[in-house]
Every structure is written in C-alpha cells, then in structure tokens.
Amino acid sequence: MNGFPGSAPGRVLAFAAHPDDIDFGAAGTLATWAVEGTEISYCIMTSGDAGGFETAGREDISARRNAEQRAAADIVGAGEIHFLGERDGFLAVSHEVVGKAVELIRQVRPDVVLSMHPERNWARIQASHPDHLACGEIVTRAVYPAAENPFAYPELEQGGLHAWKVPWLVFYGAPRERENHAVDITAQVDTKLEAVRVHASQHPDLPGMESAVRSFLQENAARHGLPEGTSAEVFHVVGVNTPATIAGF
Template sequence: MPRFDGGYVPRSAMAIYAHPDDIEFTIAGTIAKWARAGCEVTFVLITSGNAGTHDRKFTRKSLARVREREERESARILGAARVVFLHHGDCELVPTLALRKELVRRIRRHRPEVVLCNDPQALFFGDRYINHPDHLAAGKVALEAVFPCAEMELLWPGAGLPHKVHAVYVSSTAAPDTWVDVTETIDVKIAALSAHQSQLGDRDISPMILEWARDEALRAQAGKAAGKKDTGRSKYAEAFRVMRLMRE
C-alpha cells in the first residue's frame, strides 16, 4: 500500500546520478528536506553532462566546466556536503565493472545510510519521452555497487572497508511505494534547478515542477484513501520505490 515516509531522515545519503540537473529534476525536494534536518548528503555525478547541449558555442570541455559550476551552486542551495564528478562521457555511459568499482570506492569512503538512484527499468514515460540511456546505465551500476559489491569483505579490499547500505530510494520509477512530503522544500528544489541555466535558458520550469510534485502527492493520497488509512495531506511530494536492505 502507498505510504508517506513518516518524516524519516537518514544520518547520511548518497545520490548517484548520470548528469548535472538529474538530481534537481527528480529528488531535490527530498535532498533539501533531509539536509535541513542534519543529513550529510553526497552527490556523485558520473558524467559532467559534456554533450548536453545543441548550442554550438560550447565544446565538450567548456560545457563540462559550466555544468560542473552549475551543479556546485545547486548543491550549495540544497545543502549537500560535497559533490563528486567521475568525468565519464555524456551519452556514452555503460555500466561496466570498472565503473561499479569506482562507485564501490565512493560508497565505502562516505558510508551512506541511504543511496538514491534512478530506476534502470524505466525506459518509457508516457508517449513523448524515451529515458536517456545514461540514466538507465547509472541506475543499474549504482544498484550493483550497493548490492552486493560494497558490503563484500573479500571483494576489492583496496577500495576501502566494506559498507552495507541500509536502504535504496529509487526515483523515476513506474512502481513507487513511498512518497516524501516536499511541501516545505519545493521552493528550494526550484531554486536549485534554476541554477542550471545552460539547460534551461530563459524557460521558467516552476509550473512544470509544481505540477509533477502536486500529482505525486495526489497519487499517494489516493492510494492511502483506497487502503482506508488517513495519514494527512501533502501538497507536494516526490515518489520512490524503497528497497530496505537492513531493518532496524
């Protein structure tokens, strides 16, 4: 049955996504909420989005510099503790064993209680958007790094001490089961996304973001109503499929 998160805040969290702005479009309200409550948040961006433009004034190198700068500003707005760029090629991402090992190293170094990532099975959204292959690859390799690799003592001992992630929050999924109320941080989400001017230009994305977040809140509330349990009302929400790998 659908559920709101009940105010859960992990001690630490790591968001593993393909491009600068992926976090902001999908989970920034949750990140801002958790960071505000004391969660130590690490962003891991596997690429720097160095092919993400139709503007010919950019080279791949110059675009990467701009997008990394935008992401650092966005992370500051959201309250993230650090941003890590792995510098893989945009539109060229493949979930290789080498990349999995890179992520294991980061997970073992920062030891997050929760990892957030994309759903690697979410290929189509409606009839107008085919999911970016980098999103699918990033989600797949993030999950592989979390389980079983990061926690296995005999695997890659040079990558750090083993670490077991407690839960994975999977975003952009067709099968969400948990919603985070982001009513109090929706403005922070919009401000963080607005930092990505190379992607947005003069577009005002506020109405779109508000509509998405409002739809998710209504979807969760409808599910609760069907289950005959009243958990209150949320104006804005972000949706996840939550995998609980360790239960208290």
C-alpha cells in the first residue's frame, strides 16, 4: 500500500492496550516477519488487571497475564517486552503516557510502529474497547510529531534519545472502511493460534475462540481479494516519513 515494504522491515515496535491484543490482531504478520529476520519489540500499556473471568486469584491476574504475553511473544518470535503498567480500563491520553511511548520509539528506532486503531468500529464495537482507542491515540501522537521533534520532550534529547522519524504507522483493529492492506498469513495461522491460546486466562470457550479467529482470517482474505482458502490479517497503513510524504504539511 503506497509503497509499504513488501519485504520484512528491519525493526518493529508493536503497541497494545492489554496482554493478548497483539496476538489477536497481528501475531500472524509478526511471526511472518520474525521468520524473515525482523527485530520485534512489544509495549503493553496496561497491566490487564480487569481481565479474566474468575473471581478467585484476582491479586495475581496481572502477573499471570504478563507471563502469558511473554510466552506468546516467544512463540511469535518477538524479543523485548515493555510493560507500562497502566490500570486496565482507565488508559488515558496524557502527556505522561505519550512521553513513555516517545521514549520507546526513540530507543527502538523502528521502521514500523504497529498500534491499535484510534477510531471506533461501529460495525463491531467489541474491537473498540476504550483502552484500545486510547492506545491508538497515544501512539499516533507519539509518532507524529513528538518522536521526530527534538524540542518535544527535551529531557529525552538531553538524555541522548534523539529524535526519530518513523517511516510507517500500521494500525490493527481498524474499521473496515480504513483497511488498506492485507497480509497473507496462511503459513502462520497455527503459530498465531498457538500464541492466542497461551492467553488461557481470557478464554472461557477455547474451541469457540479458535473457530471464530479462523473464520475472521478467512473473511479478511476474501474481502481483500486473496485466493480462496487463504487467511489474512488486515491493517490501516499510514505513511509518516516515506518518499511519498512531505515534511511539514
């Protein structure tokens, strides 16, 4: 899409509101890139403390969900995970959290930033948890203009974390009218489902979940004109600093 790399990017920084969001939204694509040598980092913004279905053991749910995310990332082929520890259900767009995202972007210096989408999906509101929307807005503000402006968050520049121009911002969980890129993940569907299954604290009906995910992936492929029998993850790709973009406009 608009020159979006056909080959695997060198470095990817993937943001999510909760543990398991990345695996539902983009694990197949990330696993595909990892096999091709992409260096992948995660940032999980909340502790997931409001997740799960059991009343017992609530004091351990955040640690359990973080461990699940680490195990799932290992399956996908991701490396470092950053846990911001914001309260689940209360993620807010603030300069403090935007600054944390800017700091990570300047540390990792990714070719692609992956994020949840900031727009509500009225066709499937379950994709638009308020934390998801906040994650998308936080990351968008961090990517442009803050990460590339040396005078934004000057303490980072003074500490040696210099401005970084992100080439591509890629959203998962986008409303259908925003989708403009599909990735054939047929070869990685089993890897994706293995990663999703790790989040056992979130699955009261494992067979139902797997059936639904397979169906969604096949519908994605059909909607984007891929061959019958294939599976796809779909994205809203935004070029931020590419040969086709003009800085300052």
